[in-house]
Amino acid sequence: MPNRKVHECHLDELNEAHWSLMLMADPDREVISNYLPDCRIFSVNTNGSPIALALLLGAESAYGKKLALSEGEAELINIAVILEQQGKGLAKQLIQHCIEVGRQDGLRSLWIGTGNSSLSQLALYQKMGFRLHHIVPDYFSEYPETIIENGIECLDMLRLQLRFECEVSDVRTEN
Numbered sequence: 001m002p003n004r005k006v007h008e009c010h011l012d013e014l015n016e017a018h019w020s021l022m023l024m025a026d027p028d029r030e031v032i033s034n035y036l037p038d039c040r041i042f043s044v045n046t047n048g049s050p051i052a053l054a055l056l057l058g059a060e061s062a063y064g065k066k067l068a069l070s071e072g073e074a075e076l077i078n079i080a081v082i083l084e085q086q087g088k089g090l091a092k093q094l095i096q097h098c099i100e101v102g103r104q105d106g107l108r109s110l111w112i113g114t115g116n117s118s119l120s121q122l123a124l125y126q127k128m129g130f131r132l133h134h135i136v137p138d139y140f141s142e143y144p145e146t147i148i149e150n151g152i153e154c155l156d157m158l159r160l161q162l163r164f165e166c167e168v169s170d171v172r173t174e175n
Contacts, residue, residue: 004090006097009041009050010097018043024080028143035077036064043100044090052081052090056098072108074098079112095128103164110162115140115147115154122158130160 009018012154018041021031038061044052055078061070066077075100081090095112102110112130114121126132139157140147 003093004044004046006042006044006094009043011037011041014041017049018053021082022055022078024082025078025109025146027145028045032078039077040101042094042101043157044094051085052079052094054079054094054098056101069111072106073111073132074102074105074107075111075113079111091124092128095124099128099162108164110164111138112160112162113157114160115149115155116156116158117147117149117152119150119152122160125160128162130162133161133170134157135159 019029019032019105021043022036023029026032036055039055039057042054042056043050054076057064057067057069057075057077058140059065059071059073063077064073069075076095079091079094081088094160099110110130111133112125113136114125116135136157136159140154
């Protein structure tokens with residue numbers, strides 16, 4: 001499938017279709033409301049409606065500090081594709097877009113977290129170059145509703161990191 005245009009949204013552009021996507025990735029509206037104002041919002045749209053969405057959170061935000069992001073880091077904190085469009089490369093396109101944005105912004109690394117039960121997401125993130133960094137035990141146990149995916153209860157968050165390599169032209173040598 002050919003790449004579709006990725007659009008950067010502003011908070012005042014968001015509607016229930018955007019919220020439906022965000023809630024697919026994170027079922028707690030209150031949690032989303034806490035980090036959303038500090039995110040860059042990217043969407044892929046068809047006929048003016050979002051069919052895929054990604055939120056990129058910077059380290060300088062209050063929520064970024066809560067996640068212990070350091071200067072030069074960002075987190076791809078929410079990514080979702082409507083059911084009818086899954087498996088067509090849209091998540092991969094959005095992740096690649098966020099990677100490019102991170103490189104352009106001079107970031108050192110990009111983080112992503114997923115549940116222990118999110119098997120296909122975990123595979124995709126690793127194919128995109130993210131490496132497992134650590135596990136946050138019981139991260140999802142406080143959610144108001146139990147999350148079950150692939151017949152597995154989602155309890156722990158797996159934290160993955162993509163480190164940006166320094167370009168050869170960026171390396172300075174002293175004479």
